Amino acid sequence: MPRKISLAEQYSDFKDQTPVDVVVSNNDAGAIPMEKKPNRLENDEEEGRVTMDKNITLIRGTCIIVSTIIGTGIFITPNVISKNVESPAMSILVWFGGGCVATIGGITFCELGTMFPSNGAEITYLRKAYGMMVSFLSCFLLQLCIGGLRRAIQFLSFSKYFWAIFYDAKQGEAPPWILDKAVCILVLTAIIAIIMIYPKVTLKIINVMTAAKLISVSVIIALGIFKLSKGEFENISQGFNGTNWNPEQWGNAWNSVLWSYNGWNVVCILLGEVKDPSILPKIVGLSVAIVTFFYMLTVISYHAVLDMNTMNTATVAVASEAARVYLGESGVIFFAVAVAVSALGNTMCSLLGTSRYLQAAGAQGVLPGVFGLISKRFRTPVFALFYMFLATTLFVLVGDLSSLINSATYTSFAFTTLCSIGVIVMRYTKPNHPRPIKVWLIFPMITATFGIYMFIIPWFSDTRAMNALWLAITIVGGIPVYFACVNKKYRIQALVNFSEKVTAFVGKHLNSEVNLQ
Numbered sequence: 001m002p003r004k005i006s007l008a009e010q011y012s013d014f015k016d017q018t019p020v021d022v023v024v025s026n027n028d029a030g031a032i033p034m035e036k037k038p039n040r041l042e043n044d045e046e047e048g049r050v051t052m053d054k055n056i057t058l059i060r061g062t063c064i065i066v067s068t069i070i071g072t073g074i075f076i077t078p079n080v081i082s083k084n085v086e087s088p089a090m091s092i093l094v095w096f097g098g099g100c101v102a103t104i105g106g107i108t109f110c111e112l113g114t115m116f117p118s119n120g121a122e123i124t125y126l127r128k129a130y131g132m133m134v135s136f137l138s139c140f141l142l143q144l145c146i147g148g149l150r151r152a153i154q155f156l157s158f159s160k161y162f163w164a165i166f167y168d169a170k171q172g173e174a175p176p177w178i179l180d181k182a183v184c185i186l187v188l189t190a191i192i193a194i195i196m197i198y199p200k201v202t203l204k205i206i207n208v209m210t211a212a213k214l215i216s217v218s219v220i221i222a223l224g225i226f227k228l229s230k231g232e233f234e235n236i237s238q239g240f241n242g243t244n245w246n247p248e249q250w251g252n253a254w255n256s257v258l259w260s261y262n263g264w265n266v267v268c269i270l271l272g273e274v275k276d277p278s279i280l281p282k283i284v285g286l287s288v289a290i291v292t293f294f295y296m297l298t299v300i301s302y303h304a305v306l307d308m309n310t311m312n313t314a315t316v317a318v319a320s321e322a323a324r325v326y327l328g329e330s331g332v333i334f335f336a337v338a339v340a341v342s343a344l345g346n347t348m349c350s351l352l353g354t355s356r357y358l359q360a361a362g363a364q365g366v367l368p369g370v371f372g373l374i375s376k377r378f379r380t381p382v383f384a385l386f387y388m389f390l391a392t393t394l395f396v397l398v399g400d401l402s403s404l405i406n407s408a409t410y411t412s413f414a415f416t417t418l419c420s421i422g423v424i425v426m427r428y429t430k431p432n433h434p435r436p437i438k439v440w441l442i443f444p445m446i447t448a449t450f451g452i453y454m455f456i457i458p459w460f461s462d463t464r465a466m467n468a469l470w471l472a473i474t475i476v477g478g479i480p481v482y483f484a485c486v487n488k489k490y491r492i493q494a495l496v497n498f499s500e501k502v503t504a505f506v507g508k509h510l511n512s513e514v515n516l517q
Contacts, residue, residue: 052119052356052379053199056274058282060203061267064349065287067210069102071346072157073260074217074295075319075339078302083312084253086244088236088303095299098257099292105447106264106284107439108420113268114436115426117277120360121268122419127364128430129422133482138415139361140478141470147354148391154350155184155396158343161317164336184396191348192389195355196380202352209345214290216338217298220319223326224301236303251457258454260295263346264288265416269353272360281437351388358384363514366486369503373512382510417451420444 056064082091112125127135159180167173174180195202244250267274267283274280302311305322317339323331359381362371375382423444426433458467483490485499507513 052273052374052381054273054275055200055203056267056270058279058286060207061270061274061279061283062287062290063207063210064203064270064352065264065267065283066290067206067213067345068263068266068349068353069261069287069291070210070213070217070294070342071154071260071263072161072317072339072343073256073262074298075317075335075342077256077260078299079311079313079318080256081253082303082308084244084249084256086308087238087240087242088308089239090243091303092296092299094253094257095295096292098254098261099288099295101258101447101450102261102264103285103288103292104443105416105420106288107281108423108444108447109265109268110281110284110437111423111435111439112419113271113280114277115433117271117274118360119270119272119356120364121265121271121357122415123357123361123364123366125419125422126415127366129425130418132366132486133479134418135361135364136366136482136486137474137478138418139357139366140481141474142412142415143354143358143361145470145473145477147388148395151347151350151354151388151392152395152398154343154347155188155392158187158340158347159184161336161339161343165333165340181397185393187344188389188392188396191344191351192385195348195352196375196382196385197378199378199380202348206345206349206352209341209348212338213342213345214294216319216335216342217294219334219338220301220322221294221297222301223322224297224304226326227301227304233304235305235307236300238308248457248460251454254450255454255457258450261288261291263349266349266353269357269360272356278436351385354388355381355384358387368485368499369514370499370506372514373503373507373510374514375510375512377511382512383506413451413454417448417455420447420451 078091078095081094082088085091085094109121113121116124116128118124122138123135126138162183163175163180167175194205264284264287267280271277271280274283302318302322305325306318310321311318317335319335319339320332323335325331327334358367358371359374360372361367362369362373362381362384364372371381371384371387373381373383421444423439424441427441458464484492485495503514
């Protein structure tokens with residue numbers, strides 16, 4: 001009678017994931033193309049495995065990236081950049097540079113994505129390039145330690161501009177604490193439910209919100225065009241005069257710009273749900289080009305409408321200040337709504353991508369198998385979404401912890417940088433692995449250089465203590481957990497057995513299965 005194989009044993013050996021129409025040997029270094037096979041989704045269905053539906057097309061993928069990138073950043077952070085570089089022309093140039101870096105990073109990730117066309121992105125790329133421990137540490141920091149905190153900040157940002165429609169913050173007005181938290185949690189619950197039960201509806205909502213965001217920034221662009229058409233160039237005539245070249249302040253400016261472009265890799269996290277992974281470069285190229293185009297025109301309009309002093313001292317969203325000039329208080333309310341909707345769309349995309357990230361981590365053994373559960377009925381990662389709901393709710397109730405998340409943002413650049421370096425590493429460690437897209441090595445080099453710069457700069461500023469805290473949590477906290485729970489040789493069997501029982505129990509009651517990768 002065949003011996004029953006436990007989940008722990010199944011996790012002990014992982015095969016490289018390859019393009020859907022190619023089979024390679026288990027040995028990466030000696031991988032060679034073999035006969036054509038049916039689509040992976042068809043194989044999974046024939047084998048009775050539960051997979052997520054492939055609903056993402058070129059348009060939907062583009063909308064997901066655009067909606068993820070255009071959050072609150074373009075409405076709020078331009079004054080942070082101008083305050084640090086201190087000239088309108090340099091501010092505009094930095095925003096253009098951010099688009100170039102996002103494009104280069106996206107192209108770099110295209111090679112990784114088409115090498116391993118499944119959900120997960122960094123969680124998969126780090127494991128393939130450096131091994132399980134680095135993959136686990138990235139997940140430990142970005143999801144288990146600060147994941148709920150980051151999502152809570154997104155909902156608190158939404159709440160801030162939602163209530164600006166009804167309360168005047170300048171007059172000291174604010175909603176009751178309990179009402180503010182209740183609205184955040186209610187909206188979180190609704191979004192989680194939609195993502196879990198109606199995945200196709202989720203993509204349609206994202207499409208609508210993307211259109212709403214582009215309309216909002218178009219209004220700002222129109223204000224700038226109107227100002228310049230009247231021959232009023234005084235606000236941007238300063239050009240590069242007065243530019244500040246302090247490297248620390250430039251680091252702050254680049255951090256804000258790159259944060260505003262953050263999200264260009266989200267389709268890589270969802271790649272297992274893309275109908276044709278070969279369209280990944282088109283999705284990335286088109287979406288980043290759209291965002292860069294709108295960002296550039298928007299920032300030019302800000303500087304055309306507002307002088308540098310107003311830009312640098314704005315206490316509300318700089319978009320609201322620009323609208324106030326020509327539209328009065330109605331313009332302020334319009335952009336309060338626009339920023340709230342933008343934050344909401346950004347949050348929905350974030351929850352969608354993160355749920356797939358956690359599911360991939362569970363399926364690959366980086367996290368307990370319970371995270372890898374996929375609903376048989378809805379074809380969505382139910383437990384990952386439920387966990388995200390609990391973690392986010394906890395931090396929403398705690399309050400605004402933006403100082404913590406800002407410092408942790410710097411630390412997270414390290415893992416994106418490692419992924420970029422991984423492109424170069426795997427050219428040598430996996431030379432024969434199929435690469436439908438093979439980028440010039442200058443692209444990962446540029447991405448890695450910026451990542452290293454963004455990681456190093458904070459250590460020379462007043463945030464060094466907080467950065468050291470996050471680094472210590474990652475290393476001192478993450479490494480023991482890795483060896484106790486994940487590493488095949490040293491992990492504690494009692495914890496493995498407990499994890500398997502939890503996975504089986506939750507899977508039974510949620511009518512879900514783990515699709516091991």
